[in-house]
Amino acid sequence: DAEITQSPRHKITETGRQVTLACHQTWNHNNMFWYRQDLGHGLRLIHYSYGVQDTNKGEVSDGYSVSRSNTEDLPLTLESAASSQTSVYFCASSKASGSYNEQFFGPGTRLTVL
Amino acid sequence: KQEVTQIPAALSVPEGENLVLNCSFTDSAIYNLQWFRQDPGKGLTSLLLIQSSQREQTSGRLNASLDKSSGRSTLYIAASQPGDSATYLCAVRWASGTYKYIFGTGTRLKVLA
Numbered sequence: 001d002a003e004i005t006q007s008p009r010h011k012i013t014e015t016g017r018q019v020t021l022a023c024h025q026t027w028n029h030n031n032m033f034w035y036r037q038d039l040g041h042g043l044r045l046i047h048y049s050y051g052v053q054d055t056n057k058g059e060v061s062d063g064y065s066v067s068r069s070n071t072e073d074l075p076l077t078l079e080s081a082a083s084s085q086t087s088v089y090f091c092a093s094s095k096a097s098g099s100y101n102e103q104f105f106g107p108g109t110r111l112t113v114l
Numbered sequence: 115k116q117e118v119t120q121i122p123a124a125l126s127v128p129e130g131e132n133l134v135l136n137c138s139f140t141d142s143a144i145y146n147l148q149w150f151r152q153d154p155g156k157g158l159t160s161l162l163l164i165q166s167s168q169r170e171q172t173s174g175r176l177n178a179s180l181d182k183s184s185g186r187s188t189l190y191i192a193a194s195q196p197g198d199s200a201t202y203l204c205a206v207r208w209a210s211g212t213y214k215y216i217f218g219t220g221t222r223l224k225v226l227a
Contacts, residue, residue, distance in 0.1 A: 031213045042203070042219035043158075050213065058214070090157060094213055101213060102148055103205070105158040 002027040004106035006091050012112045019078040021109050023091030030096035032074040033103065034058075034066065036087040043090065049074055050096060081113045116141050118206050120218035127194055128226050135189040135221050137204035142182045145207045148215065149178050149189050152201045161202075162189070194225045 004025040013019050025032065030051045035043040045058030047066040055066050063085060065077045078085055091106040119138045127133050137147070146165045150158040162178040164171045164187065170179040177190040191198055201222045205215035 033214075035217075040219070043205075043217040045214060045216075048214065092158075096213070102160045102163045103158075103215060104160065105150075107157045108155075 004091055004093055004104055006089075006106040006109050008109060009107065010110045010112075012114065013081050014114055015081060015083060017081050019081050019111065021076045021078075021089055021091075021111070023074050023076065023106060024072055025091075025093045025104075025106075026072065027093055027095070027104060028071060029093035029104075030071065031094045031101070032068070033092040033094075034064070034074065034076045035090045035092065036060065036085075037090060037108075038087050046076065046089075047074075078111075081111075083113050085111065086113045087111060116206070116208055116216055118204060118216050118218040120202075120204060120221050122221060123219065124222040124224075126224045126226060129194060129196060131194050131225075133191050133194055133223075135191070135202050135223070137187040137189070137218055139185050139187075139206045141208060142185050143208065144182060145209060147178075147180060147187050147207070148205045149176075149187075150203045150205065152203060152220070154200075158203065196225050196227045199224050 007022045033048040034046040037043050044060045049055050049068040089109045092103045094101040094103045117140045148163045149161045152158050162171045164180045175192040180187045201220040203220040205217045207215050
């Protein structure tokens with residue numbers, strides 16, 4: 001069955017360190033998204049990609065970067081982790097064609113920055 | 115500004131009750147709207163996606179309706195069960211040229227046995 005996986009599922013890091021969160025999907029979807037979920041804010045879009053070599057900033061992109069070298073993967077990098085980036089991170093994907101392009105989500109990564 | 119609001123933030127009902135969860139959005143020119151379920155510590159599971167041209171979608175005990183003119187969608191859950199306890203989120207996609215969704219903050223539902 002097609003799926004989205006995220007790794008690691010839990011991560012504790014220190015302020016200032018670079019951290020990369022992995023997202024891998026086997027749906028063969030062109031669209032991929034990274035969100036963070038915080039109490040009181042719901043899900044907020046960090047970055048998204050509509051295909052290989054395409055990346056775009058979302059509403060809370062400062063301090064984060066992504067790259068898309070293949071269809072399956074969209075890693076999220078925190079350049080210099082800050083305590084404000086403690087959150088739960090979700091990756092999602094959707095197909096690019098047609099109108100019924102629902103989003104499918106991964107299980108999430110809980111990141112703690114000390 | 116395009117925003118999605120879900121009220122109430124939390125809801126408790128006895129088992130067996132029919133219930134309605136609300137989602138309201140600014141700007142009625144939506145492309146589609148998606149309802150999700152999230153269990154504690156888990157990812158989001160898609161429940162229903164309703165296109166702007168549709169009035170409702172049904173899946174089992176779930177029915178989602180859409181009224182674009184009033185900027186509202188409702189998720190109706192029939193004969194609620196303790197297993198329905200979760201947070202329910204709605205998300206709206208506004209323009210056909212983008213695949214981005216804006217999410218509401220969710221309604222946390224507890225169904226009491």
